[in-house]
Amino acid sequence: MVEFSGIKEIIKPENLVYKKTNIMTENILSYCPGCGHGTAHRILAEIIDEEGLQSEAIGVSPVGCSVFLYYYLDIDWQEAAHGRAPAVATAIKRLFPEKFVFTYQGDGDLAAIGTAETIHACNRGENILIIFINNGIYGMTGGQMAPTTLPGMKSSTSPYGRDVKTMGYPLKMTDIVASLPGSYYVTRQSVHTPANVKKTKKAIRKAVNYQKLNKGTCLIEIVSNCPSGWKMTPVQSNKWMEENMFPYYPLGDLKTPEE
Amino acid sequence: MEKELRLMKGNEAVAEAAIRAGVDGYFGYPITPQTEIIEYLMEANPAGTTGMIVLQAESEVAAINMVYGGAGCGKKVMTSSSSPGISLKQEGISYIAGAELPCLIVNVVRGGPGLGTIQPAQSDYFQSTKGGGHGDYHLIVLAPASVQEMADFVDLSFELAFKYRNPVMMLSDGAIGQMMEKVYLKPHKERSKTSPDWATTGKPTTRERNIITSLDLDSNRQELFNIKLLAKYDEIREKEVRFEEFQCEDAEYLLVAYGTSARVCQKSVQLAREQGIKAGLLRPITLFPFPTKRINELAGKVKGMLSVEMSAGQMIEDVLLSVNGKVPVYHFGRMGGIVTTPEEVVESLKSKFIGG
Numbered sequence: 056m057v058e059f060s061g062i063k064e065i066i067k068p069e070n071l072v073y074k075k076t077n078i079m080t081e082n083i084l085s086y087c088p089g090c091g092h093g094t095a096h097r098i099l100a101e102i103i104d105e106e107g108l109q110s111e112a113i114g115v116s117p118v119g120c121s122v123f124l125y126y127y128l129d130i131d132w133q134e135a136a137h138g139r140a141p142a143v144a145t146a147i148k149r150l151f152p153e154k155f156v157f158t159y160q161g162d163g164d165l166a167a168i169g170t171a172e173t174i175h176a177c178n179r180g181e182n183i184l185i186i187f188i189n190n191g192i193y194g195m196t197g198g199q200m201a202p203t204t205l206p207g208m209k210s211s212t213s214p215y216g217r218d219v220k221t222m223g224y225p226l227k228m229t230d231i232v233a234s235l236p237g238s239y240y241v242t243r244q245s246v247h248t249p250a251n252v253k254k255t256k257k258a259i260r261k262a263v264n265y266q267k268l269n270k271g272t273c274l275i276e277i278v279s280n281c282p283s284g285w286k287m288t289p290v291q292s293n294k295w296m297e298e299n300m301f302p303y304y305p306l307g308d309l310k311t312p313e314e
Numbered sequence: 315m316e317k318e319l320r321l322m323k324g325n326e327a328v329a330e331a332a333i334r335a336g337v338d339g340y341f342g343y344p345i346t347p348q349t350e351i352i353e354y355l356m357e358a359n360p361a362g363t364t365g366m367i368v369l370q371a372e373s374e375v376a377a378i379n380m381v382y383g384g385a386g387c388g389k390k391v392m393t394s395s396s397s398p399g400i401s402l403k404q405e406g407i408s409y410i411a412g413a414e415l416p417c418l419i420v421n422v423v424r425g426g427p428g429l430g431t432i433q434p435a436q437s438d439y440f441q442s443t444k445g446g447g448h449g450d451y452h453l454i455v456l457a458p459a460s461v462q463e464m465a466d467f468v469d470l471s472f473e474l475a476f477k478y479r480n481p482v483m484m485l486s487d488g489a490i491g492q493m494m495e496k497v498y499l500k501p502h503k504e505r506s507k508t509s510p511d512w513a514t515t516g517k518p519t520t521r522e523r524n525i526i527t528s529l530d531l532d533s534n535r536q537e538l539f540n541i542k543l544l545a546k547y548d549e550i551r552e553k554e555v556r557f558e559e560f561q562c563e564d565a566e567y568l569l570v571a572y573g574t575s576a577r578v579c580q581k582s583v584q585l586a587r588e589q590g591i592k593a594g595l596l597r598p599i600t601l602f603p604f605p606t607k608r609i610n611e612l613a614g615k616v617k618g619m620l621s622v623e624m625s626a627g628q629m630i631e632d633v634l635l636s637v638n639g640k641v642p643v644y645h646f647g648r649m650g651g652i653v654t655t656p657e658e659v660v661e662s663l664k665s666k667f668i669g670g
Contacts, residue, residue: 134527146383
């Protein structure tokens, strides 16, 4: 075993600069190395902790890579059927209007099978937060084409690249949601650099406050990477995301409240 | 407090009974012949009185998932639909059964398959009593035969649903849903201000987090869960069988019928007896659990049984299993939305058992 010289001198409370957020459980994350989910979870957990929302929060987890989100954040959870999280969250929030209710969904869940639930919950202006992880692929089932897969992008069900003539175009669900009168705050962010992490965290905090004020649906899209599904290293995947995903899904606010 | 007497449709009676039972939320989507339920609730606007939430969803699929969400909060929530809409809800119902959530699903059955008709039928017996969605599960299924029972079974459904943490289906049909009868309404019950300890209410520091899910990737744990469900269904079979007998004491031939068919058969028993045929009627009130034991007992006393259903013969399978070969069992019923007449039932009884 390698003995690090002076390690005991370094591990001291006064030197602590980073620690596990209280809201994160001890469970080991099931995500692939370099995946954005872990960072997104961490930010969400930090907000819940910092805003004192543990006893207020009820989360709805999706079907997809983040299906076991309820293992990782120490709050009450409901695990929804594929795509139905906004419907589940609708009822929770209507019955418990004082609670902080959010969904966390991937692109297959939110923009394919759950299209109707997403659009109608946002159109009713349900007072919930939807966190939407868009990595342009079905990660959990092993890299199939998603509604958000880019034109020409290869996946196991578009092995020659997505041919938009037969497979349709990538769906910009966040743009659709922004066009609905019921949505209040709609933004597209990422978590691949410290600066972007800060921006995303700020966006979530804003959405939490809007929900307290009963403003309507807030949707935060996080454009993310999928090293395994894209068959790249984490570093390559982040570079590819910047060069290919961001031009199609530009970061920034799509709908901001007039304040 | 004195009960209130009203003249109402079955569908309206369910809606009014739901408000009075202290239901917390109704989530539905219009479909004939049950749309009066959501119309009545929207007009009554209970949000302003009891605080009950009434929401028209974008689809039956969304509605049943709203029920999942509300039930997961430990609230008394319900939905209603008719056959094609119930097919759409089956995915959600399977998740609700898998997460062991209490709720009420009202099915005002119409003829099928497909879009079928909008007239009354009983062709949803299989999809109600045998699971309906994927996986091994059962609903508790109550079959009202009157407007009064449609009202009364709302309360009973929630009592059973919460007792067993299991979804309950009220299996009505287009005739009972649409017909008007007098109904005694129960006094208003307060909505519960608390939720059961398993519900998602926001995690206080005093307990572990609550998770509502039907997922377990570990086969051994999933099997243990299946075994737990089976034990629950066995307990339900043991304790919750409900049925009604009509002139069975000296019966030589037994009609078995539920809902609208049971009303028809009551008249058939009378007509048959006028012709010297000793007929009786057993009306299952719970279709799951089925009155298997009682039908088996009666099989030792009668010469044969006729399962009368407005379907191609679905409940007959449970009658056959109950009789276990002791006496012959036949099916009679009209389909396509046609209500069987009492005379047709007597003719069928005669042709199958007596000849001529």
